[in-house]
Amino acid sequence: MNIELFKSLTKTARNIFITTHQHPDADGIGSQMALKIALEQLGKKVLCINQHPTSAKYKHLDKKSHILSYKQFIKLDFKETVDLFIVTDTNSLSRIGTGIEELVKNAKNLLFIDHHPAPVELRSLHCIDVTASATGEIVGQLIDALGVELNQNIAFLLYTAILIDTNSFRYPSVTGKTHRLIAKLIDSGMKPSNAYNRIYCNKKISDMHLLGNILSLAKINSNETIAWLTLDEKTLKKFNVDPEDTHHFINNLLVLDNLKIACLFRQTGDHVKISLRSTGNIDVSTIAEALGGGGHHHAAAINMLGNIEDVTQNVLQKLEIILQNQSAQESTNK
Ligand SMILES: [Mn+2]
Structure with a gap:
């Protein structure tokens, strides 16, 4: 510098x-x-x-x-x-x-x-x-x-x-x-x-209700290393919440034991915004860049064309592969 x-x-x-x-x-x-x-x-x-x-x-x-x-x-x-x-x-x-x-x-x-x-x-x-x-x-x-x-x-x-x-x-x-x-x-x-x-500390009760709804539908993969939330336009409208006020939702996943990557998928028009957070040594910025996005080692984002179901499935598959490769590499390094 x-x-x-x-x-x-x-x-x-x-x-x-x-x-x-x-x-x-x-x-x-x-x-x-x-x-x-x-x-x-x-x-x-x-x-x-x-x-x-x-x-x-x-x-x-x-x-x-x-x-x-x-x-x-x-x-x-x-x-x-x-x-x-x-x-x-x-x-x-x-x-x-x-x-x-x-x-x-x-x-x-x-x-x-x-x-x-x-x-x-x-x-x-x-x-x-x-x-x-x-x-x-x-x-x-x-x-x-x-x-x-x-x-x-x-x-x-x-x-x-x-x-x-x-x-x-x-x-x-x-x-x-x-x-x-x-x-x-x-x-x-x-x-x-x-x-x-x-x-x-500027949230409205509607934010609380949306967060409660979204968290009750949180999902996790079989070995509990990837957790995700999905948010469609219908739900946002129903709770009358500004999409900009949903960025912090993903942080609630970071408290999960064994978690390596947290994701939030949010549909906006014909695109899906994907936020990624990682813990430990997983670099989500390279994952995001490979999919046309960018960001930091532990926090990155991608904007992808498609509907939320397809994009979610597609990205989760890639994240699984990345984690499998990494754990294979870690065991060879031992
Ligand atoms: Mn900055």
């Missing part, structure tokens, strides 16, 4: 734009907002713009609505040169949305700040650390390197970013380094319980 490059690029830049991937999550938004506050303290002109507007559940990370959607931005008729375009929480321009991608092309410099898998060459030219638990963790390190104090506002944003990307500090990507940064963030006076409640 190239911290010196970050320092020199931000030092010489006057106008800085910061974006994140489409359908921004709390790691992306928290990271871009924290960076904005820090860089503004150094006298930089900073604009945060994303392809899609911030969803209601993350509005508390940008109370004054500083982040512009692409649609809002084009109305500004912005003519100045962009010296530096920072892309957070992805290292692929195809993930930031077509409008923002066009804007990046006109910027003098581009810098990725990210923790997703990336080729070695790309890592050395950007601030990419694939061992970091969240982009927020890298941003904390970078703000520190700028000599800017991690104040309460910055700390709240970064804490939320790391909290959500580590699924509340339970993923293997969490290290001593993560917790040393977290300690610094809490020392700023930010309240971890507030950050937690704003993200997780």
